[in-house]
Amino acid sequence: MITTMLAEAWSALIANRLRSSLTMLGMIIGVAAVILMLAIGGGVQKQVADSISGLGSNMLIVTAGAGRQGGIFGGAGTGATLRIEDADGIARLDNVLAAAPSTSVPAQAVAGPANWATNVTGSVPAYFQVNDWTVGDGRIFTDREERAGARVAVLGQTVADKLFGANDPMGQMVRVKGISFTVIGILEKRGQGFGGQDRDDVIVVPLTSALRLLQGNFFRRSIRTISVSVASADALDSVTDDITALLRRTHRLRPADPDDFQVANLTAITDTLTTTTRAISLLLAAIGSISLVVGGIGIMNIMLVSVTERTREIGIRMAIGASRAAVRLQFLLEALMLSLIGCGIGVAVGTGLAMLVGGVIGFETQVTLFAVTVAFAVSASIGIFFGWWPATRAAKLSPIEALRS
Structure with missing residues (x-):
């Protein structure tokens, strides 16, 4: 029928x-x-x-506080409030797998007749572990090279393409602020991040080299960020509290003083952005x-x-x-x-x-x-x-x- x-x-x-x-x-x-x-x-x-997951899983980002020169205030990360000793202390906390101090310096990189404006990141070998980033060719620098301030560099894919084109960058020299670095590795390609940022537009050098040779005198002994790898997502909140307590104590902040640093939970940021985008998409679907x-x-x-x-x-x-x-x-x-x-x-x-x-x-x-x-x-x-x-x-x-x- x-x-x-x-x-x-x-x-x-x-x-x-x-x-x-x-x-x-x-x-x-x-x-x-x-x-x-x-x-x-x-x-x-x-x-x-x-x-955000490309930055590393179960990760916290500790950023230096705002700086001030004269009557001019800078944004977060512009102050000289974090030290390498802070990263060492964080690395010893419970549920912390690794802590990678780093600093970033905008600079013009030059190789032969080619040049490219990029960001030079100075960090330690743990930086690659925390950010879950491996090399596609060559190697990363060692702890010994970092402590010695070796003039070696690992290039992001974008920088390698802009400076060397189809030529092999391995073993070649790259000059940054007049300082020559030997290319020892090329990072795996990551592509664009949220907002269109090119995550491959970077040069990573040993932290000691960056502090001594590239960073200004005002920041000579300071770092901008500490990337922290946490054992599990459940431990993120407790580790955040432990980091806050540790840094307030080592920075000798009084109870009434505001934090001179910031701790960002990338998982919380991911959840917030996902919830927001889901709500927007449902609203558009309803329309x-x-x-x-x-x-x-x-x-x-x-x-x-x-x-x-x-x-x-x-x-x-x-x-x-x-x-x-x-x-x-x-x-x-x-x-x-x-x-x-x-x-x-x-x-x-x-x-x-x-x-x-x-x-x-x-x-x-x-x-x-x-x-x-x-x-x-x-x-x-x-x-x-x-x-x-x-x-x-x-x-x-x-x-x-x-x-x-």
């Missing part, structure tokens, strides 16, 4: 192709808009998570779903017209024994078919637009099975909801009055 009704519903839609197509247009636009918004939102969430309601109203309108045009047909069906429930089901199936076909086309259009937009804006959009399933479920609900009144109106017709029309 259902198969026969579906065949009749299809025939009714085919008999009015243009009208059926225009009716489905609202559903197509609505579903495509929802799929596109959810895909963009999912892509943004993935990029945020990848960008796009307004088109689904418009499409549902269009379905109800066209089904009312169909009931009016087919009044005599309804009377004949009832006269030969069709029940009111069967008449109602017939028109419900037609409304449901209009909705689901429009949804299928909308999913295809939305997926295509998501791929196109992803290529234009430069990151991967995600069309998930969940989004497609929800789209079909909502479309089916809209088809039944907006088709119920026309179907019920058809079922309530008097057979005699219908035959007379």
Whole structure:
């Protein structure tokens, strides 16, 4: 019986192709808009998570406080409030796997006739462990080289490409602020971070070399950040408290004094950004779903017209024994078919637009099975909801009055 009704519903839609197509247009636009918004939102969430997880898992970042020269205040990290001894103390805390002190100096790197403005990071070998960053070619510098202030450098892929092009950088010299460093390694490519920052645009040198040769006199004995690798995500909060207590004690801060440092929990930042982007994507999807309601109203309108045009047909069906429930089901199936076909086309259009937009804006959009399933479920609900009144109106017709029309 259902198969026969579906065949009749299809025939009714085919008999009015243009009208059926225009009716489905609202559903197509609505579903495509929802799929596109959810895909963009999912892509943004993935990029945020990848960008922060690329910095290292279960990691805390301790940043120096704001500096002041004369009447001018700088931002976080500009003060000379952190020392290498702070990193040594943090490394001895419970649940801390490693602590890597580092400083960053913007500089012009020169190799032969080529030059490139980049950031030079001075740190220790633990920097690569904490940040989960390995070399694709060559090696990192050793603890012995770091303590000795060796003039060696590990290049990010972007710097290597800009300074050496297709040539092999290994063993070549790079000059930074007039100081020559020997290239001993090339870091694996990481790509762009959140906000478009190029994470491969960096040169890493031993911390002792950076402090002695590259950093200004004011910061000669200070570091900008300490990257801390924590044993587990559950220990992040307790380690944050331990670091705060340790630094306040070693910096001899009184209870009323504010912290002269900042401790950032990257996991908390990830959760906050993920929650925010999810809320934004759901809001955009909700706005796009307004088109689904418009499409549902269009379905109800066209089904009312169909009931009016087919009044005599309804009377004949009832006269030969069709029940009111069967008449109602017939028109419900037609409304449901209009909705689901429009949804299928909308999913295809939305997926295509998501791929196109992803290529234009430069990151991967995600069309998930969940989004497609929800789209079909909502479309089916809209088809039944907006088709119920026309179907019920058809079922309530008097057979005699219908035959007379």
